[in-house]
Amino acid sequence: MNTVLLTLGRLPKALDIARSFSGAGWRVVVAEPHRRHLAGASRSVARSIRVTAPAVDARAYLHDLARVVREEGAALVVPVSEEAMHVAHLRPLLPDSVRLLAMPPGLVLRLHDKHGFALAAAEAGLAVPETFALDDPAARGLADATDVIVKPTHSCSGRGVRRIPRGAPLPPPEPAVVQRLVVGQEHSSCTLAQDGRVQATAVYRGTLMSGSVAVGFERVDHPAIEAWIARFVEATGWSGFIAFDLIVDAAGKPWGIECNPRTTSGLHFFAEADLAPAILDPAHPLRFRPERRLQQFWSCVTETQDSFGDWPRFRANIRHLFGTRDVTWRGRDPLPLLTMPWTAWPIISEAKRRGVPFGEVATLDVGWSDAGPVPHSAG
Structure with a gap:
């Protein structure tokens, strides 16, 4: 039996992938910095192994993953979320026979960088709003001409994003970009590609938000977005x-x-x-799975509770909560949903301590920082 290693288990996305590989006859192992996690409660996961969080020691994290691959005999490594930027550096530590579902780290990090992505999209001839590094004098000129968005270079889940009115002061210098504000409807996506060819793309919009993170979402058909993505995938030769x-x-x-x-959460729309x-x-x-509307149940419960007293919003949230299918629930594998308040307690408690939504802290210990891991060639 082949073994696949998933490099995170705390998010519902990992659970979908684990269940799929298990259903395909693979043995599923999860490497996770948390002692307990969502996917670990699933009957689809054969073993969970605790590893060093990359935010604690990025080099140790990579060596932990390589050790797990070796000891568990993994034939395939699949990154799940923000840890993907670290996992991209794993290739030199793996046997040639092991497949890593990741592009080379130089490209991965360029696209994770808000400025690098804007430049790559523009080079491919795609529409992207004017974007400058915060310390570029052109950023001041852009902010004088129009409303802008300021974003940390490597942020995720909306952390640190600010809207700056035209002519207002920009924040002090930091690793950030200034981007022209485009007014319109926000859409998100999730694509699986191979050698620059799209296998499938799910385009979706948030239907219930926790801060800036969608915890309820709806798949939509949008050919123009799909064409934009296909052109970008082809230009970069993307796989994964x-x-x-x-x-x-x-x-x-x-x-x-x-x-x-x-x-992203768009993964849930795939069968x-x-x-x-x-x-x-x-x-x-x-x-695609048949449902066009999905939700993360426990996060939607929290948002519904928080809206109590704002009656129009509360009624809308109640309708959403009881009228939308959860991404995690499976009758044949019920424990991940039922035990989630316990398995996710480290994240829940940290979110409560900081006074921020769950999604803003869910990947803090695995996200990419400007320092990043020390390359393997450095010794």
Whole structure:
């Protein structure tokens, strides 16, 4: 039996991938810095192994992953979320026979960088709003001409994003970008690709938000966005998962504003049974599941509770909560949903301590910092 290693287990995305590989006859192992996690409660996961968090010691994290691959005999390594930027550096530590579902780190990090992505999209001839490094004098000129968005260079989940009115002061110098504000409807996506060819793309919009993170979402058909993504994937020769945030303006034109070189919640719209076969074989179809609206139940419960007293919002949230299917629940594998308040308690408690939504702290210990890991060649 082949073994696949997932490099994070705390998020529902990992659970979808684990269930798919298990259903395809693979043994699933999860490497996770947390002692307990969502996917670890699933019958689809054969073993969970605790590893060093990359935010604690990025080099140790990579060596821990390589050790798990070796000891568990993994044939495939699949990154899940923000840890993907670290996992991209794992290739030199792996045997040649092990497949790593990640692009070279130089490209991954360029696209994770807000400025690097904007430049890459522009080079591909795609629409992206004017974007400058915060310390570039051109950023001041842009901010004097129009409303702008200031974003940390490597932020995720909306952390540190600020809207600055035209002519207002910019923040002090820091690793950040200044981007022209595009007014319109925000869309997100999740794509699986192979050698520059899109296998499938899910485009979706948030239906219930926790801060800036969608915890309820709806899949939509948007050919212009799909064409934008296909052109970007072809230009970069991308293989693996990649995702984008885009704004569609009043004229219907999509503008790429961020790239996530990893999965997003859009993964849930793919048919679970197709995920593993499509990762293993680009010719295998990756179909959509029948539901167009999905939610993360416990996060939606929290948002509904928080809206109590704001009666129009509360009623809308109640309708959403009881009228939308959860991404995690499976009758044949119920424990991940039922035990989530316990398995996710480290994240829940940290979110409460900081007074921020769950999504803003869920990946703090695995996200990429400007320092990053020490390359393997450095010794």
